[in-house]
Amino acid sequence: MTPLQIVFLLVAAITLFSAVMVVSIRGMMHAALFLVLTLMGVAFMFATLGSRFFAIIQILVYIGSIAILIIFAVMLTRNIMDAEVASLNRGWWFFAPLALLIFASIVLVLSSWSAFATLRDLSSTSGENILEFGKALTDPNGFVIPFEVASVLLVAAMVGAVYIAMERRGGRG
Amino acid sequence: MIPLSWYLIVAAGLFVVGIFGVLTRKNLIGILMGVELMLNAVNINLLAFWSYLYPQSLSGLTFVAVVFVAAAAEAAVGLALIISIYRRRTTVNAEEINLLRG
Numbered sequence: 001m002t003p004l005q006i007v008f009l010l011v012a013a014i015t016l017f018s019a020v021m022v023v024s025i026r027g028m029m030h031a032a033l034f035l036v037l038t039l040m041g042v043a044f045m046f047a048t049l050g051s052r053f054f055a056i057i058q059i060l061v062y063i064g065s066i067a068i069l070i071i072f073a074v075m076l077t078r079n080i081m082d083a084e085v086a087s088l089n090r091g092w093w094f095f096a097p098l099a100l101l102i103f104a105s106i107v108l109v110l111s112s113w114s115a116f117a118t119l120r121d122l123s124s125t126s127g128e129n130i131l132e133f134g135k136a137l138t139d140p141n142g143f144v145i146p147f148e149v150a151s152v153l154l155v156a157a158m159v160g161a162v163y164i165a166m167e168r169r170g171g172r173g
Numbered sequence: 174m175i176p177l178s179w180y181l182i183v184a185a186g187l188f189v190v191g192i193f194g195v196l197t198r199k200n201l202i203g204i205l206m207g208v209e210l211m212l213n214a215v216n217i218n219l220l221a222f223w224s225y226l227y228p229q230s231l232s233g234l235t236f237v238a239v240v241f242v243a244a245a246a247e248a249a250v251g252l253a254l255i256i257s258i259y260r261r262r263t264t265v266n267a268e269e270i271n272l273l274r275g
Binding site: 005012032042089118128146151153161167 | 196197203224249256259
C-alpha cells in the first residue's frame with residue numbers, strides 16, 4: 001500500500017458516500033452540498049490521473065457554476081415538500097437491488113477484460129499537452145467539427161434557457 | 174501505482190448511484206443531480222482510459238470536453254425548465270407534474 005493508494009481509497013470512499021447521500025438525503029439543500037463534495041472527489045481523481053487541466057475545469061465548471069446553479073434552483077423552488085413528503089418514490093426498494101445488480105454486472109464484465117488491471121506509474125507523466133490539445137480543437141484535420149458542434153449546442157442551450165425561464169407578463173405565462 | 178480497475182470500479186459505483194437517484198428521486202432537482210453524477214462517472218472513465226491506455230491520443234480529451242459542454246447545457250436548460258414548471262404549478266414533485274396526461 002503506497003500513500004497514494006491509501007489517499008485514493010479514502011477519497012473514493014468519501015466520494016461514493018456523498019454520492020449516496022446526494023440521492024438519499026431528504027433536504028435538497030443538503031443534497032446540493034453533498035453534490036459539491038462528490039464533485040471535489042471527482043476533481044481529485046482527475047488530478048491523480050494526470051489531467052491537471054480537467055481537474056481545474058471540473059472545479060470551475062461543475063463546482064463553480066453547475067453546483068451554484070443547482071443551489072439557486074433549490075432556493076427558488078423551496079416548498080413544503082422538503083418537510084413531510086418522502087423524498088424517494090414508492091419503487092425505491094425495487095430499484096436499489098436493481099442498481100446493485102447493474103453495478104455487479106458492470107464489474108463482472110470489466111474484470112474479464114484483459115486490460116482491467118493495467119498498472120502505470122502516473123507520477124512520471126507530465127500531464128496532458130494543453131498546447132497540442134488547443135491546436136487539435138481548431139485544426140480542420142483534428143477536432144474542429146466536434147468543437148463547433150459543442151459551441152453551437154452551448155449557445156442554443158443558453159438562448160433556450162433564457163427563453164424558457166423568462167417571465168412573460170400578460171401572455172400565457 | 175493505482176491500477177486502472179480502481180478507477181473503473183469507482184466510476185461504476187458513481188454511475189449506479191446516479192441511476193438510482195434518477196429512478197427514485199421525487200424532486201426534479203434531485204433527478205438532475207443524479208444525471209450530473211452519471212456524467213461525472215463517464216468523465217472519470219474517459220480520462221482513466223486516456224491516461225492508462227492512450228496517453229498520446231487527444232481524442233479522449235476532446236470527448237471529455239464535449240461531455241463537459243453537454244453537462245453545462247443540460248444543467249442550464251433543465252433548471253430553466255424546472256423554474257418554469259414551478260412558476261406554473263408551484264411544485265417540483267415529479268409525480269404531480271401530469272400536464273401531458275391524456
